[in-house]
Amino acid sequence: MSSLWSALETGLRNLLRPTTTEPLPWKGTVSKAERFRSTFALVHTPPDSDEERERLRNIPTRLIRGEEKRREDLGMSEDEWANFGEEACIGCRMCEKICPSDIISMEPTGRVESPVKLDRKGGPAKRQYVSQFTLDLNACIVCELCIQVCPEDAIVMLKVQEPPGYSREALVLTIDKLYDNEALDQNYWANGSILIDMQDPKKGET
């Protein structure tokens, strides 16, 4: 009999505790974790010094998805133009190869002369761009491996709390959506360098 009463009493005790649910989506967060894995973004490499910024200000064109665009085409101010670096993705297909679900596909442009990057002799360097990049979030298992292997830290994982889309079409991230996502969450946690450094077997040694 007393065991039955202790069960009833436990129920009563829990009745008087506050609830532990979050009334999403009106209030509350999906995840409070610092390293929460949400959606993806492709990033640009910004200038890292003032000289670089001045140099970029004076370069009239950039290659966007492999096509030449001028400042006026993109509708940017001079200061925005100075901060606008190059697309980081070089189309090496590492992420495509490592993905266990085969959801990434891309079309590289082939090596072309970059309007921004300089080679060792000071002339324009040759690098590859991508004109199409598709990441199908419908089948993504959020394993972070594509982030880990990117040599240029081009693809990063964001921490946004909202779902990336509400329909199957919306979940197929094209290259434009991926570059738009760059603005979504500036302090992303995961990119290739961070993960590789974390896993470095020589970490902590001087």
Next chain:
Amino acid sequence: MALARWSGMPALGDVPVQIDVDPYMDIDAYDAEGDLMVLNLGPQHPSTHGVFRVKLYLDGEVCIKAVPYLGYLHRGVEKLCEKLTYANVIPIVDKNDYVAPMTSEWGLVAGFEKLIGVEPTPRAKVMRTILGELQRCASHLLWIGTFTLDMGGAIGGGATVFMHTFREREAILDVFAELTGCRFHYNHFTVGGQRHDVPAGWGAMVKAVCDLLEARTEEYESYLTDNTVFKARTVGVGVIDRQLCLEHGLGGPIGRASGVDFDLRRDGDDYGAYGTVDWKVHTHTDGDCYARYLVRLNELRTSIAIVRQLIDGIPEGPICSLKQVKLPGAVKPKAKASMAYAAIETPRGELGTWVMANSERKLMPHPYRCKLRPPSLHAVSLLPYICPGNNVSDIVVTLGSLDPIMGEVDR
């Protein structure tokens, strides 16, 4: 040929139903008192713990023969292990034992490391032990919830315990989310160590979770262990004797509840930091559902104790002993013509990984064959032996107490 003879009052439950338990019995040769009813505890059922079908031949309410049908959740994981490389197959086996993904990954990675001849770093070893034990807590909490759900129903007392254990499990999953970013299916293990390092404040979080779990485990104990109704449903139900366990290769909580004193954390290869910690293996002799409940509850407490001992003393250093070269096929086995078997103790028993490397002249970055030995498969294979002679109600409770996870059984 078997005959069921009743003496006493069946309706009162003192039925010494003398059925010769023969899983291979020809059902047409059985001489029933009335018609035999075939009941499909079908793939869609609230208590079959995943998509699982048991065809029960019932004489009244007593089961005469039980035939389990597996394979509803087969996804070709072992074939995928041949296509994907050592580096990127790990997120796939997360989904085998989807309730305890950390130990699923650990099992596979242990096999790969044995094949390649790589040792995880000391920091990784201790981290793995902590994560494995926390995962054991989470898995046993889920089991307690679903076990009472089998007995009390989705509308009823079972749901209350279920919700409470899930509330505690969420605390553990938040700890994992702080470390890896995902609440579930982490892709955290890698060949040679771990992929994420311990963030600041994680130790304090884990200790807080341990305190919470200890307090709440006391609550579960007071709720269930001496509860008249709970004991009436579980004591003497689904008895599995020691010989049957040994024949089926069952070592986990099921075996320990039947008297098989075997725990890979203590008796297997030295694969974690278990040798440095003071802990105890819990066994029981009855082999009924109540014994399995007691073993798992005590294992919960032991896991919390192990985590407490290790959390403050994680050795400094790197978390991975292999450099993650940024190529998909980076990890190439150095050994030739080798195969390796490694087993770890998951919350369900012995999870074994047998992996064979491709040993042709050109070493391939993926295994030639990877066979996973899931503990739940051996548990489910007991059903034809322990179901006959029991009521439908008892069969449901017994199946729940075996803790099968169909993702692991079918792969």
Next chain:
Amino acid sequence: MSLLGAGILGFIAVNVAMLLAGWGVWYERKFAGRMQSRPGPTEVGPIGLLQPIADILKLMQKEDTVPRDADAGLFHLAPPLTVLVTLAVMAVTPFGPGLVVADLEVGLLFALAIGSVIVLPVWMAGWASNNKYALLGAMRSAAQGVAYEVPLLLAAAVPVIYAGSFRISDIVEAQAGYHWYVGWPPGPGLVAFCLFFLCSLAEANRIPFDIPEAESELVAGVSIEYSGMKFGLFYVAEYLHTIIASLLAALLFLGGWEGPGSDQAPWLGTVWLLAKTLGLFGFIFWARWTFMRYRSDQLMRLCWVVFVPTGLALVASSAVLVWLGVV
């Protein structure tokens, strides 16, 4: 009471009972939610008060399926019959001093007899569904329903012996002056109350006795093939049965409509009766969301080995007390 008055009272009583059953669902879901660290319904209406309406509308717009080889006549007939038979018990229960639809001299006997008919529509539903799970549920329900009638009657015999009448109003009036049979005379009354309460739970298929509709094994048992409003009617019938069992327990053992101020204002008596009914109703929820269920044969063993001898002992001891002139 005139025929018209009885009709109006009956109409009001049925409506109140159905409303109580509907919002009993709301109360149960909130209560169960809070016990489980979650808030329960919060979306529809303030604190989810309009949730039962949403549920009813949802159920009404569902497709009404009939399994292929089911016995269609019995299949369609069973759910409304369950509700009707449950409501019929309210014909003899008084709701206040003088407020009873049919003041039969054998009121309690009538109530318990009608209550035992409830087994039949459940059995009908199980057989007509052409489904093995439903059949198992129906067989268990029939066995349980019939078996638990015996201790229920024996426990209900105690207030009858004390009051000397089957008329429920007489039983309530015999408890006037706060001589409620649950506590006075001390002894058989309390045990009889507990026994009556537990047996009503078993009759209403409530946990810990709800093996006939054990979801984890029988996937909704008897009502497995029913969709839409018919399923809703089974649900409502279960709640109604619980309310009416609480009402009977309050009348027979807890003094009925007696409470502070009920002598002066008879309407206050009705309020007190309602309060006692709802209190017992709430306790039934608390027990439901705490305990697991007994197995079918353990249930039967409990009935025949524990409850029936207790009932017989109660009848004997209450008769002795009356003979001794204590009551």
